[in-house]
Amino acid sequence: MKYIANDNSLERELKLNPTVKIISPELREALTETILPNVAYSGKNHLFSTLWGVILKAESRMVGDVCFVGEPAADGEIEIGYGTYENYRGKGYMTEAVACMIDWAKRQDNVRSIFAQTAKDNPASWRILEKNGFVKVDEDGNLLSWRLTFEK
Structure with missing residues (x-):
């Protein structure tokens, strides 16, 4: 996958300006273990397993990146993951992108809630979730768990 290659080949194909990004070990694992296999399986709704690039139009x-980590569980819960490239943090781009993902998820009949986890020492990530209506539901070691439940 061009994204994992991290050589700007994806940006060239999409006619975007190159971006400095670091693919975390957690994202690399999610891509290889969950996201790509789910996209490859034709019986699944690939929209729940697509890694969406967040594009700043003004700079092309x-x-x-933002994604759901697979289709909804039996109880209607999906998990969201996201990351902002270092040079673009603190500008509200991911807050807006997560809001768009929530808006889409609300319109899916089989989605009842969205789950997320953040590191305890990452308050910027908490703020993204809090601004989008998530509530902290658990704390385990260095991880905080968050949930947004829809009224349906």
Whole structure:
């Protein structure tokens, strides 16, 4: 996958300006273990397993990524993951992108809630979730768990 290659080949194909990004070990694992296999399986709704690039139109540049980690569970819960590239943090881009993902998820009949986890030492990530209506539901070691439940 061109994204994992991290050589700007994806940006060239999409006619975007190159972006400096670091693919975390957690994202690399999610891509290889969950996201790509789910997209490859034709029986699944690939929209729940697509890594969406967040594009800053003014610069024609990717500034982050956001995804759901697979289809909804039996109880209607999906998990969201996201990351903003270092040079674009603190500007509200991911807050807006997560809001768009929530808006889409609300319109899916089989989605009842969205789950997320953040590191305890990452208050910028908490703020993204809090601004989008998530509530902290658990704390385990260095991880905070968050949930947004829809009224349906």
